Each structure stands twice: as C-alpha cells, then as structure tokens.
Amino acid sequence: MGTCSSSVRKTRKKLATLRDIFKGNQTLLIVLQNSPDPDSIASAMALRKLANSLADIQCSLVYGGRIGRAENRALIHYLSVNLREASEIDFHGYDLIAMVDTQPWAGNNCLPAEMEPDIVIDHHKCRRSTRQCRFTDIRSRYGATVTILYEYLQAAGIEIDSMLATAILYAIRSDTQDFGRDTTQADLDAVMAVYPLANKRILGQIQRGRVERNYFQTLSDGLRNARVCGPAIVTGLGKVENPDMIGEMADLLLRDEATDWAVCYGFFEGQLLISIRTSAEPPRADKVIRHMIGRKGSGGGHPSYAGGQIPLESDEPRQIRRLERRVLKRFLESVGAAGAKEEKLIQS
Ligand SMILES: [Mn+2]
Known part of the structure; x- marks a missing residue:
C-alpha cells in the first residue's frame, strides 16, 4: 500500500511539472525509439493525447529505422497512427521535444546528437546524461513505458478512447510477453483498466499481422545458421532489410x-544489431549486452531482454567476421560459458 500511494503522489507531482512545461507552447515533437515497438508507439500516442488535452499542443511523432515487424505495422495501420520518418522532420522547428521509451544519446533514436530533449519518459535504466534534461520520469522497474503515461492520463482525468486503449493494452502485453517477463503491479493495473475499452477485433488483427514473403526466407536462414553454444542458441541473419526480425x-x-x-x-x-533474451537471469540481459558491446557501440534493455548496436568500420567480410566472433566470445564470458563447444541447432 505504501509504495502504491507514493507512486500516485509521484505521478501527480510529475504531472504538475509537465503541465508547467507545456504552458505557452504550441508544438511538441515526440521522438520514438528506432524501429519503434508497440510500447514506443503507444507511449507516443498517450503523450500526444496528454499534450493535446492539457495544453492544446500540436504533436508530431517521429522515428528512425524501419517498422518491419508485421504486428507493429498492423498496429499502425489499424489504429491509424500518423508516424513520420526522421528525414521529413525539421528538428529545430518545434517548441518542445520529448522522448519516449528511449533516452538521449542512447544510440537507438533519431534525435540529432547536438540536441537535448525537454521531456524524457522511459522504463530503461536511467543514463547519466538523461539527468540533465528538464523533465525526466524514468521507472526502470515498470514493464512498459506506456504504463507511466497511462498513470498520467488517469491522474489528469483524461478519457482514454478505444484506439488508445487498444494500443496501451497491446504495448504492455508485448513488452512483458503477456505478463511473463519484467511485469509490475502497475502494469497489471493499467491493463485491467484499459481492457474493457480496447477493441478486441483490432487486437486480433494486430496479433496476426500479415508478413511479407521474404519473412519465411529470413526465418529459414536464422534457423539454419543457429548454433547451440553452452546455455545459449546463437544465430546470425546476415544483412537484413527488416531489423525487427533480429x-x-x-x-x-x-x-x-x-x-x-x-x-x-x-x-x-552500417551497424551490427544484436538482440539477446534470457529465461535465467542473473546475469541480467542488459548487463550482458553492455559487456558484449563494450566501447564499440551502445546497448541496454531489461533484466530478461536487451539489445544493442555497433557501427561497422568497414564492409570487409573478414572484419565483420572478427567483430561477430569478438561479440560472441564476450557473450559466452559473461554468461559463464567461455570456450563452450558449438553444434548446429538443426540438421539440414
Ligand atoms: Mn518499452
């Protein structure tokens, strides 16, 4: 109970500060993570709703990378989310800039490096450089960023329409893999509240989003390349058109x-992108990814899932193989399986 009411108090205080920041401003640019996932998309929708309702602010939602995962494309399509690509945006043309489900200089968003956002709302571990931003609300225990925004909407007494409820519900289910990983009571409370409002027909269509034909080729490549190394299965997809496949x-x-x-x-x-998952932390996946990447790039995530990126110095196959081997070696070290023997996952 104690933590519960203190979180309500914290939300009210944060909401009041946000209201002050909104005051007198007309436009807000909301920056999502690259190749945005449902949590990033729903968080941006919820923040837009908040800014519209509290201060009549016009919002643009911008992302970098590519939206490849079929479910995420279906979400954008069925919920008519208007997302804009970084190349279409004049980053200096907005009164305010916000970032959701990512943080400045985290390496996974399209905000130009010389710019600092006014508002950062996220559930990844707080980065040191984030603390200098004007408004931050980082709750790394939460299963989804959109849960924080749901609490704002609720505290502000703003009605959640069916499209937004559908996005929030799908985002929390997706980030927590149906409440199986990194879920808190706050996430469950948000889900319970939006469930009756969500459009279940659209939810079904999102979950069974249709895939492009080359999805099956990539899937097949990934399975044929997969090796069992100690406690892990490791695979590489080569050059991908759809980074979400990783x-x-x-x-x-x-x-x-x-x-x-x-x-x-x-x-x-031009980057090596890596995703890792575990069902047996410790060690935490976000720590492991940071060890794998070291100073060569950036990475982060959550206890059971994480990702990172390393800019490539060259296209030379030998260099690339060396980088792959280095990253894999560091992975095996950090899960205590250095020198594990490799064997193919499937015979083909
Ligand atoms: Mn998230």
Missing part, C-alpha cells in the same frame, strides 16, 4: 526448452 528470431529461439539464452544479430544500415 528480436523476433531471438524470441523464437528462447522457446527451446533446453536453452537459457538466445542471441541473434544482423546487419542493417
């Missing part, structure tokens, strides 16, 4: 009953 593949491989860890990587727009 996380999706890692999710799939973690379903192997004999595996505690899944690692998947691929190349997209």
